[in-house]
Amino acid sequence: MNQPLRMTKQRAAVAEALQVSDEFRSAQQLHELLRDRGDAVGLATVYRTLQALADGGDVDVLRTDDGEALYRRCARTEHHHHLVCRSCGRAVEIDGPTVEAWAAEVGSTHGFADIEHTVELWGTCAACRASADRAS
Amino acid sequence: MNQPLRMTKQRAAVAEALQVSDEFRSAQQLHELLRDRGDAVGLATVYRTLQALADGGDVDVLRTDDGEALYRRCARTEHHHHLVCRSCGRAVEIDGPTVEAWAAEVGSTHGFADIEHTVELWGTCAACRASADRAS
DNA sequence: ACCAGAGTGAGAATCGTTATCATGACTCCT
DNA sequence: AGGAGTCATGATAACGATTCTCACTCTGGT
Ligand SMILES: [Mn+2]
Ligand SMILES: [Mn+2]
Ligand SMILES: [Zn+2]
Ligand SMILES: [Zn+2]
Numbered sequence: 001m002n003q004p005l006r007m008t009k010q011r012a013a014v015a016e017a018l019q020v021s022d023e024f025r026s027a028q029q030l031h032e033l034l035r036d037r038g039d040a041v042g043l044a045t046v047y048r049t050l051q052a053l054a055d056g057g058d059v060d061v062l063r064t065d066d067g068e069a070l071y072r073r074c075a076r077t078e079h080h081h082h083l084v085c086r087s088c089g090r091a092v093e094i095d096g097p098t099v100e101a102w103a104a105e106v107g108s109t110h111g112f113a114d115i116e117h118t119v120e121l122w123g124t125c126a127a128c129r130a131s132a133d134r135a136s
Numbered sequence: 137m138n139q140p141l142r143m144t145k146q147r148a149a150v151a152e153a154l155q156v157s158d159e160f161r162s163a164q165q166l167h168e169l170l171r172d173r174g175d176a177v178g179l180a181t182v183y184r185t186l187q188a189l190a191d192g193g194d195v196d197v198l199r200t201d202d203g204e205a206l207y208r209r210c211a212r213t214e215h216h217h218h219l220v221c222r223s224c225g226r227a228v229e230i231d232g233p234t235v236e237a238w239a240a241e242v243g244s245t246h247g248f249a250d251i252e253h254t255v256e257l258w259g260t261c262a263a264c265r266a267s268a269d270r271a272s
Numbered sequence: 273a274c275c276a277g278a279g280t281g282a283g284a285a286t287c288g289t290t291a292t293c294a295t296g297a298c299t300c301c302t
Numbered sequence: 303a304g305g306a307g308t309c310a311t312g313a314t315a316a317c318g319a320t321t322c323t324c325a326c327t328c329t330g331g332t
Contacts, residue, residue, distance in 0.1 A: 006298070008310065028288075042312035047289065067203035067319085068288070083246055092246045098234050103257050110219055110228045112259030119255050121239050123248030142278060142329050164319075178281035183320065203288085204319070 005052070013039040014049040015073075018059060023089035024070035024082075062120055085125035094121070141188070149175040150185040151209075154195060159225035160206035160218075198256055221261035230257070 017030050017037075025033070031046045050071050053059040059071045062082065074080070076093055079100075083092040096119050107115030124132075153166050153173075161169070167182045186207050189195040195207045198218065210216070212229055215236075219228040232255050243251030260268075 006309065008297080010311070026288085044290080044313080045311055048310085051290095063199050063203055067199055067205070069203070083242060083248055083251075085248065086250075092248075094242055096235075096238070098238070099232075099255075102232070102234070106219060106230055107257055107259050111262040112219055112221065112228075112257075113265055114222075115219075115257060115259040117255070117257050119235075119253070121243055121248075121251055121253045123243050123251040126247040129249055144279060144328075146280070162319090180282085180321080181280055184279085 009039075010041045010045050011049050011052075013041050014046055015053070018053075018071065018073040022072075022091070024062065024072040024084055024091050025089060026064075026068055026070055030071070081119045081121070083121040083123060085128055086122050087124060087128045090125050090127070145175070146177045146181050147185050149177050150182055151189070154189075154207065154209040158208075158227070160198065160208040160220055160227050161225060162200075162204055162206055166207070217255045217257070219257040219259060221264055222258050223260060223264045226261050226263070 013034055014030065016039075017033055018025075027047050027050055028043070030050070031041065031043050034041045034046070050059065050061075050069075053073075054061045054071065057077065059073050060082070062070050062084070064070060070084075070089065072082075072089075072091060074093055080093050081096055081099075083094055085091070099117070099119055103117040104115055107113075149170055150166065152175075153169055154161075163182050163186055164179070166186070167177065167179050170177045170182070186195065186197075186205075189209075190197045190207065193213065195209050196218070198206050198220070200206060206220075206225065208218075208225075208227060210229055216229050217232055217235075219230055221227070235253070235255055239253040240251055243249075
């Protein structure tokens with residue numbers, strides 16, 4: 001039922017690139033990153049691989065304010081949320097202890113089913129704040 | 137400094153369309169809706185108007201899982217969140233009493249500044265559930 | 273009525289993402 | 303090793319949402 005999912009050097013390269021950085025990256029950023037590093041991989045393959053990883057729950061995906069998808073290999077595989085730096089993508093994994101229950105309750109209270117929730121925090125990390133100061 | 141913002145029949149039509157429905161709608165949906173209703177408005181104008189309304193805080197914007205922007209004129213103008221039906225866009229305005237404080241705290245704890253948060257709940261409303269049953 | 277300038281809209285241009293499809297790589301069998 | 307069958311890749315075309323252009327049309331104030 002499930003395709004074998006072969007391990008190719010391309011897929012390995014994409015996975016590697018994700019391991020390395022702790023930041024959320026777009027498909028295109030990863031594509032460039034790989035090109036620069038020498039492990040050129042077709043853009044289409046980058047997208048395909050990311051999608052596969054996302055479907056398998058191996059990478060987290062979130063959307064920028066303007067709709068661009070960002071990917072990150074998180075340390076934790078269980079459900080969690082993020083505090084992401086708007087300018088560099090650096091992210092911290094966080095829990096919303098109360099949020100989980102609250103979401104489910106609010107949902108059923110209003111007669112909705114199959115509730116899912118989106119909870120992401122955005123901010124500017126200390127490092128980016130520092131370099132912004134330097135530039136002013 | 138701020139342009140006058142003239143009232144044209146197009147802007148009125150878009151605003152009207154938003155008043156009417158209680159559901160989150162995409163720019164294109166609104167465009168069609170207006171065309172059908174007789175008040176044809178150029179797609180570009182629909183986008184421009186929605187953007188202006190959003191900037192002015194008069195409509196709320198949220199992003200679909202696949203990045204499409206949805207707009208809704210909410211009853212409340214203060215900060216709030218939504219429980220949205222995945223299939224019809226119907227939405228309920230909700231508060232995340234604890235969430236607000238939690239978000240700010242988590243942010244500063246990790247050295248992030250200018251914290252913003254995204255909290256949206258998705259589900260299937262009772263009405264859509266009913267019509268889904270009927271179809272099976 | 274008149275005019276300066278904001279607003280409009282058809283269509284071109286962007287841009288992220290997905291679909292095609294011919295070519296290449298891998299697996300398994302003989 | 304040789305070959306069939308299958309999955310994967312990648313250049314490129316296609317898409318879909320959104321934005322940009324720019325010539326033309328209104329609005330609002332005098
Ligand atoms: Mn959660
Ligand atoms: Mn909030
Ligand atoms: Zn940063
Ligand atoms: Zn519904």
